[in-house]
Amino acid sequence: MSNPYSEIFRAPGAKGFAAAGFLARLPIAMTTMGIVAMLSQTHGEYWLAGAVSATFALTNAFVSPQISRLVDRLGQSRVLVPTTVVAVAAFAALLAATYYRWPTWTLFATAVLAGVMPSMPAMVRARWTELYRDKPLLGTAFAFESVADELVYIVGSVLSVGLSVTLFPEAGVLVSTISLTVGTALFVIQKSTEPRVQPAARSKGRSAIALRPVQIVALTLIAVGAIFGTAEVTVIALTETWGSPASASLVLGSYAVGSFLVGIVYGALKLNMALSRQFLIAVAIVAVATIPLLFVPNVPLLALLLLTSGLAISPTFITAFGLIERLVPAAKLTEGMTWAVTGIAIGMAIGSFTSGWVVDQFGAGNGFWVSVTAGVVAVLVALVGQASLSGSRQAATPELATA
Secondary structure, three states: OOOHHHOOOOOOHHHHHHHHHHHHHHHHHHHHHHHHHHHHHHHOHHHHHHHHEEEEHHHHHEEEEEHHHHHHHHHHHHHHHHHHHHHHHHHHHOOOOOOHHOOHHHHHHHHHHHHHOOOOOHHHHHHHHHHOOOOOHHHHHHHHHHHHHHHHHHHHHHHHHHHHHOOOHHHHHHHHHHHHHHHHHHHHHHHOOOOOOOOOHOOOOHHHHHHHHHHHHHHHHHHHHHHHHHHHHHHHHHHHOOOOOHHHHHHHHHHHHHHHHHHHHHHHOOOOOOOHHHHHHHHHHHHOOOOOHHOOOOOHHHHHHHHHHHHHHHHHHHHHHHHHHHHHHHHHHHHHHHHHHHHHHHHHHHHHHHHHHHHHHOOOOHHHHHHHHHHHHHHHHHOOOOOHHHHOOHHHHHHHHHH
């Protein structure tokens, strides 16, 4: 039996844009962790490090869909070049502000400007869609991208912190900036695989978020993202309580490893079940897997439970992007996919903040109640939205026309 992953790379240019896209998306994981590692060492204040990192993350979460909307109207090359130039210049200014100890407000100002960094996962998925629209191989391509995302988070965060600690504080953000510059440049020059601008996209219209399927997927992923954000904070708090703070990175790594392994297998399957039903089942498994975390007594069991919890993450993401591709008109596709990515980022920020408050008020073990609550919300939204997610792109188009 042929390897479906080798098949998706047979199309001319596929290997090139996938490799460039992987390099260009490393900053997604490297930047936030790199800022924390950098500022905590240079300024000695974790609140400042976390606040600047959150400023960048939230700015990017809300701005990147607007950038992707421009991409749908004007094309990738015309938008990615200027936005990346602004982001790279802002990162350079942030590095300078850190090294030369400029006033604190400059850290926040440069973090906001850096937030114009485009959503490369959405750009890469748009190119896969251009190659394999309405073909079975598109699902495999999305599965590959979900696996690539997991690798980015596994490698990027570890690399960023490791560089900052072993070389110099600014090393993680510096390498992240170089990766963004080189990766985006290599991605943009590959014109043959750049998606064509759809005629309908040239008229402004309303945002893709006005479409019901995008709203449902984004809201569901906000709740799922809150589960991730809660895990990061609560695991760190628990391992410190148990006297093993160094094990936090290994425990969190098991979360991503579980998703990584299942993503490889899931992407090779050809399931006949409706995509909306697959999405609901995957979300339900993610939600149910949060319950045992309330009763975990030690580090080894916590790592095992998080490894198990990660098993449904890739299927959730794969089906989410598959639904966006199927239900959102081509003229709004990049923006629609970016809203899915944004949903995860917003959810992580909400989860981190909320669980941090719960941990401070009620103890480390109670942080996972935020995960359980977010899981219930995710299932309810996915369940209520089944009718809308069971439609087709043709059903979505009239809604766009009236928007």
